[in-house]
Amino acid sequence: MTLPRAASIVILTGAGISAESGLRTFRDANGLWENHRVEDVATPEAFHHNPALVHRFYNERRRSLPSVQPNAAHLALARLERERPGEVLLVTQNVDDLHDRAGSRNLVHMHGELLKGRCLACRAVLDWPGDMDADSRCPACRRGQLRPHIVWFGEVPLEMERIYRALEGCALFAAIGTSGHVYPAAGFVEAVGPEARTVELNLEPSRVADAFQEHRSGPATELVPAFVAELLARR
DSSP states (O other), X not given: OOOOTTOOEEEEEOHHHHHTTTOOOSBOTTSEETXXXXXXXXXXXXXXXXXXXXXXXXXXXXXXXXXXXXXXXXXXXXXXXXXXXXOEEEEEOOOXXXXXXXXXXXXXXXXXXXXXXXXXXXXXEEEOOXXXXXXXXXXXXXXXXXXXXXXXXXXXXXXXXXXXXXXHHOXXXXXXXXXXXXXXXXXXXXXXXXXXXXXXXXSSOOXXXXXXXXXXXXXXXXXXXXXXXXXXXXX
């Protein structure tokens, strides 16, 4: 794959890349997140009706993060950003911190971050590595209740304007470990410019695989380092 030296790249990652580090994907084929109905733990209505359950669910997810480490795919994407001229924007649907720990810096967590909280009063977003409950108060305004900084179903993902601007101007769009079920991310491949190359790297074709020009099948820990090496070799 030949790209101009300073051509911009946008990469989307999904649950498949973190699964290889040992993190279970939140949602299974039955629409459950870790044996909970999505409606019970991943909507604003769920938080309003049963905040204790929602807090408990995300506290458990938060506690699991120190036990897993970035894998070869995360590290390869950080290397790509570090070594390739031109912008490499990494957009992740994942709420874990594995890309951050791998070293990626030009990074958008479009669905939020487990290790952050958001104030319901002043809207401040704060680092929050520990447990959160109904008594957790915002240290910025000292009055607002905190909620997990997660984009729930029915809410608008973060930094969409920035993402679409990058998609429209990129020379390469790659999707890694995504199912193609969750929008708007599943539609990103349709938002790139007419000259852009599009590649999907996945264990199996996603729901929107036909929209990509190229599909590479296999584990992310094998595909992504090889893909990055190819891009850097041709810079």
